[in-house]
Amino acid sequence: MTQAQAQLGASAEDWRKDFPILDQSVSGHALVYLDSAASAQQPQSVIDAVARYHQEDHANVHRGVHTLSHRATEAYEGARDKIRGFINASSRTEIVLTSGTTESINLVAQSFCRPRVGPGDKVLITHLEHHANIVPWQLVCEQTGAELVVAPIDDDGQLELEALRALLTDDVFILAMGHVSNALGTVNPVKEIIAEARQRDIPVLIDGAQGVPHMPIDVQDLDCDFYAFSGHKMFGPTGTGVLYARESLLDAMPPYQGGGDMILEVSFDGTIYNELPYKFEAGTPNISGVIGVGAAVDYLQSIGMERVAASEQVLHDYMVESLSEIDGMRLIGTAGNKTSVQSFLLDDIHSHDLGTILDHQGVAIRTGHHCAMPVMTRFGISGTARASVALYNNLDDVDRLVEALRKAQQIFA
Amino acid sequence: MNQQSDDLRELYRELILDHARSPRHFGRLEHATHQAAGINPLCGDKLRLYLQVDADNRIEDTSFEGTGCAISVASASLLTDTIIGQPVDKAEAYFESITKRLTHGEPAELDQNLEKLRALDGVREFPSRVKCATLAWHALHSALNQQEEPATTE
Numbered sequence: 001m002t003q004a005q006a007q008l009g010a011s012a013e014d015w016r017k018d019f020p021i022l023d024q025s026v027s028g029h030a031l032v033y034l035d036s037a038a039s040a041q042q043p044q045s046v047i048d049a050v051a052r053y054h055q056e057d058h059a060n061v062h063r064g065v066h067t068l069s070h071r072a073t074e075a076y077e078g079a080r081d082k083i084r085g086f087i088n089a090s091s092r093t094e095i096v097l098t099s100g101t102t103e104s105i106n107l108v109a110q111s112f113c114r115p116r117v118g119p120g121d122k123v124l125i126t127h128l129e130h131h132a133n134i135v136p137w138q139l140v141c142e143q144t145g146a147e148l149v150v151a152p153i154d155d156d157g158q159l160e161l162e163a164l165r166a167l168l169t170d171d172v173f174i175l176a177m178g179h180v181s182n183a184l185g186t187v188n189p190v191k192e193i194i195a196e197a198r199q200r201d202i203p204v205l206i207d208g209a210q211g212v213p214h215m216p217i218d219v220q221d222l223d224c225d226f227y228a229f230s231g232h233k234m235f236g237p238t239g240t241g242v243l244y245a246r247e248s249l250l251d252a253m254p255p256y257q258g259g260g261d262m263i264l265e266v267s268f269d270g271t272i273y274n275e276l277p278y279k280f281e282a283g284t285p286n287i288s289g290v291i292g293v294g295a296a297v298d299y300l301q302s303i304g305m306e307r308v309a310a311s312e313q314v315l316h317d318y319m320v321e322s323l324s325e326i327d328g329m330r331l332i333g334t335a336g337n338k339t340s341v342q343s344f345l346l347d348d349i350h351s352h353d354l355g356t357i358l359d360h361q362g363v364a365i366r367t368g369h370h371c372a373m374p375v376m377t378r379f380g381i382s383g384t385a386r387a388s389v390a391l392y393n394n395l396d397d398v399d400r401l402v403e404a405l406r407k408a409q410q411i412f413a
Numbered sequence: 414m415n416q417q418s419d420d421l422r423e424l425y426r427e428l429i430l431d432h433a434r435s436p437r438h439f440g441r442l443e444h445a446t447h448q449a450a451g452i453n454p455l456c457g458d459k460l461r462l463y464l465q466v467d468a469d470n471r472i473e474d475t476s477f478e479g480t481g482c483a484i485s486v487a488s489a490s491l492l493t494d495t496i497i498g499q500p501v502d503k504a505e506a507y508f509e510s511i512t513k514r515l516t517h518g519e520p521a522e523l524d525q526n527l528e529k530l531r532a533l534d535g536v537r538e539f540p541s542r543v544k545c546a547t548l549a550w551h552a553l554h555s556a557l558n559q560q561e562e563p564a565t566t567e
Contacts, residue, residue, distance in 0.1 A: 368456040411421065
């Protein structure tokens with residue numbers, strides 16, 4: 001047994017069995033799924049919770065007096081409570097349910113930022129961001145005349161902390177940054193940065209889409225103002241997301257969208273908005289999806305995020321080491337603190353070609369710019385191949401990746 | 414397993430790899446009369462196709478530049494080889510038959526001049542890669558029709 005195998009233990013193999021989709025062949029080979037950073041697979045318990053809801057409890061929430069509506073509401077609101085506990089928010093009123101990280105960030109950009117900023121104000125982001133944490137801010141800047149400022153990264157794909165500090169000036173209205181880079185896997189020292197922003201009274205939004213699935217998150221300990229994440233990256237259904245926000249900030253923000261459920265009283269003279277968090281949840285929500293996220297939280301808590309993080313770190317380190325041993329390998333993203341993701345280029349083979357050749361050996365990876373074109377530009381490349389591990393991967397998956405890459409080298413030799 | 418391997422070999426034929434490694438007519442054309450960009454939004458690949466059309470509506474010269482996967486670069490390179498010296502209306506007809514052949518699998522009658530392009534047929538087994546193979550051809554269509562917007566495969 002190798003050292004990595006010993007460190008990983010038997011737990012990852014047990015967890016893998018919880019994910020039925022992984023037990024299949026693709027192109028005649030056992031599937032190796034290394035694209036969890038794009039979307040993670042769902043454990044049987046999530047699939048069952050969603051199916052059970054559709055089979056037994058479906059009705060609209062917050063509306064009916066009948067039994068099914070009551071059950072649906074209980075399950076939906078129960079999931080909100082689970083999510084609150086999972087990230088340790090102090091109140092369920094601070095958990096706004098959205099369609100995903102993208103909507104969560106747009107909500108903050110439009111409801112928190114847009115009414116309050118103008119020419120002379122700055123919105124600070126970093127060079128590492130996913131497009132979802134760039135474009136909503138560009139829109140606000142176009143709408144208000146505020147200026148978008150970008151904190152630089154170094155050749156390893158790490159934030160240049162001194163430069164970031166220097167950019168935290170009084171005219172910065174908000175700092176929006178990722179917890180973990182989806183393209184490079186860099187884990188940013190967000191707690192430290194939030195503390196420095198707080199000293200200058202600068203609100204901070206953390207894009208936690210790639211953080212939540214891989215490590216324990218405590219929003220009170222982080223002391224951030226907003227934390228946005230998606231259900232489908234944490235083993236829940238697509239079309240679900242969360243915006244954690246401080247209650248005092250949510251109270252002062254106007255609604256993001258108007259419609260049913262977000263009101264207390266409507267007349268043609270005006271409308272009284274509903275209490276938090278419903279003020280920000282217009283229309284019938286993704287009820288089954290949110291129930292699925294609740295089940296995903298149960299699943300992750302039954303394992304414990306500390307164990308998930310420790311197991312994935314072993315896998316990630318093994319992947320980095322194994323990839324490094326291939327001649328012609330260029331790792332993109334070599335930060336000291338990384339999780340889950342490794343981007344790379346092999347010889348001069350285009351990532352798209354690598355993706356096809358790997359798929360033909362049953363190995364699923366992501367290729368291209370990963371919705372982070374500025375990161376690619378920073379490294380002078382158009383895209384990378386990206387492998388990302390989650391709790392259900394094992395060392396054999398990494399070995400299969402390496403083997404498939406060697407085959408690609410043979411084809412292009 | 415072998416079938417799968419054969420599909421890959423079919424996709425990455427020697428001719429495709431050769432054109433990908435050493436693309437013909439690569440670079441900018443100084444006196445282009447027509448040009449268009451092709452963008453594949455899926456992967457962010459971009460190429461620009463240049464045409465120099467003479468008074469008799471013949472493609473006197475052509476070139477392309479940009480970055481892309483082996484399939485898109487090889488296809489662009491084969492395109493330039495195919496259309497150089499051809500009348501504009503023939504090039505437009507080539508666009509029609511190649512995109513139909515690769516996108517819809519229609520066994521369009523291939524002009525003798527298009528025989529080489531059979532090398533691209535392998536992409537038909539790879540739906541996600543058809544767009545790579547047709548990108549340059551869409552750019553050709555845009556350039557001939559003097560469209561301002563970059564061609565995309567969407």
